[in-house]
Amino acid sequence: MLGLLLLLLTASPTKVVHMTAERFTFIPSQVKVKVGTVVEFRIHSEDTNHGFRIPAAGINEVIPKRGRGELKVIYRAERPGRFDFECSKPCGAGHNMMRGVLIVE
């Protein structure tokens, strides 16, 4: 059992991406990974609640407001492409511009 677990953990390289969300941007707003990578996003907010949505992956989570910890999202980058992500929680006038892209190549 432990052996299997270790195999699964070592089979896919994991990349931790620390990200900051604040009105009205994600920093970084462009993330590039290799196919086969397990991406672990760790996102914290510098102000209010935000959302983190990757429509192509069916991911939509809440980033807690500043001081309330971080959001952790795991994304297995199995196919190449450009996958947009965006804020999914109305956070003010620039909300619709709060977006970024995950590039898998």
Ligand SMILES: [Cu+2]
């Ligand atoms: Cu927003």
